Amino acid sequence: MVALARVSIVLLLLVQAYNCAALRDQQTAWVTKHLHRRKSSEVHTNRVGEKKLLEVETVDDVDEQTVSNGWRASLIRPNHKARIEKLTTFEKIRQDMEMSKKRAMYLFKGSRKTSGESIKKRRLLEDFLSEVEVTPGGYSMEISIGSPPQKFIAVADTGSDLVWLQCAQCNPCFQSNADFNPSLSSTYEPLGCGASCDILEGSLLTCSPSCQYTYGYGDNSTTIGDFSSETVWLTDGAGANVSITNFLFGCGLQNVGTFDDINGLVGLGRGPLSFPSQIAPYLNNNSKFSYCLLQNSDEIDRSPILFGETAVPSSSMNTTRLLPDPGNLTATFYYVSLLDISVGGSRLSIPSTAFQIDLTTGDGGVFFDSGTTYTILESEAYQMVKSAFNDSIEYTSVDLLDFTGFDLCYSVPSFDNLSVPRLTFNFDGADFDLPFDNIVQKVTDDSSNNFICLAFAESPIDSFSVIGNWQQQNFQVLYDLDNASIGWVAADCSRL
Secondary structure (H helix, E strand, O other), X not given: OHHHHXXXXXXXXXXHHHHHHHHHHHHHHHHHHHOOXXXXXXXXXXXXXXXXXXXXXXXXXXXXXXXXXXXXXXXXXXXXXXXXXXXXXXHHHHHHHHHHHHHHHHHHHHHOOOOOOOHHHHHHHHOOOOOOOOOOOOOEEEEEEOOOOEEEEEEEEOOOOOOEEEEOOOOOOOOOXXXXXXXXXXXXXXXXOOHHHHOOOOOOOEEOXXXXXXXXXXXXXXXXXXXXXXXEEEEEOOOOEEEEEEEEEEEEEEEEOOOOOOOEEEEOOOOOOOHHHHHHHHHOOOOEEEEEOOOOOOOOOEEEEEEEHHHOOOOOOEXXXXXXXXXXXXXXXXXXXXXXXXXXOEEOOOOHHHOOEOOOOOOEOEEEOOOOOXXXXXXXXXXXXXXXXXXXXXXXEEOOHHHHOOOOEEEEOOOOOOOOOOEEEEEOOEEEEEOHHHHEEEEEOOOOOEEEEEOEEEOOOOOOEEEOXXXXXXXXXXXXXXXXXXXXXXXXXXXX
């Protein structure tokens, strides 16, 4: 009887998956019919934000007073004062390392296809709970929403699309310093069932009568809420506040977990529901954003995240092309073509298979991520970098693995005038030369002994690499969907 029941459940899931896949096909047809499309070279962005989803509206209908060349918001560095007071130096570093690896696992699951299944069935059966890892190492941004506007701090995440905030009616609620109160806003509207709700791919959906979502987290936290429409407020280049109406976001009503006073998450991925995709029509259909990540040693804790044409750096930058997402359904991640890595000015000739994407399974590949602290390298690539770095450095190695999570550390007399081998990402079309502070993590123990550790980690999944935010610090990094590229230039993030 038990076996028969299990078979029945599996058959039921397969039938549901088939029906849901058919519904998704209808949704795709609806999007194709009703939403304005850009020229073919830009279709890879999969944007839905070219029109309202509640009332179909072309970009030409957008209020001219709202259209802008660019907007900016504040990006907030992790390791803020509250966290520093709670953890020792070793504890903070080890936590960042552990969470980097956990996030790599989540990102891997989000990118992977199952052999023999269609992408739609994979997402419906395997990814009913769309995991999003909110890590202490991630950067946060300010977001104002509602009429009148309510201001919040939310994780800025290039590895996901949905924007969501904890709402005041939540029960249970995670730790938060403020919650969005829909009853105080004249423009809040929960969505009903229909195409607007169906666009929420990868999450467990119900509709009775409002559109509800469920998101699961890598640390067993969850958020359940109403998919809704609201007004979002941004600041333009002149410092004026401008509004975007009919912005789609999640209002979290059942939330479990600890988020250290974070109010929610702002998805910055390539998918149609992401923050950049939804605001693009109000930026003359300009799909660009850039950020400049502060270092932990910087005295200030805020730097800008820029959207639109103002996101382009004023000085010349290096660029590499974006690759299509192998899943090609949500196109969330920012995949790039990494050809090799150089240590001490010499290329290591890492096998090309270490960085390639398997289009059959979705395994492998390399992408930029704002939420992963330390760069995660595919196993063979990591071992080659580790060996070459260790052979080229003059300091005495020490074992701090149990304290920091790093397996390559060195004792140094002080942090002045240190010399380490150069480390360079050799991307297709350009090299990304890392400065000293982006190569190593400085550590001082309770006895004032000084150490440096190679700020990289071996991937917990063999064929997977992520360019973490530690390696991006003090660079202005441009995500340019219009030209399918990522660019970077060294910058003083505290002065932008």
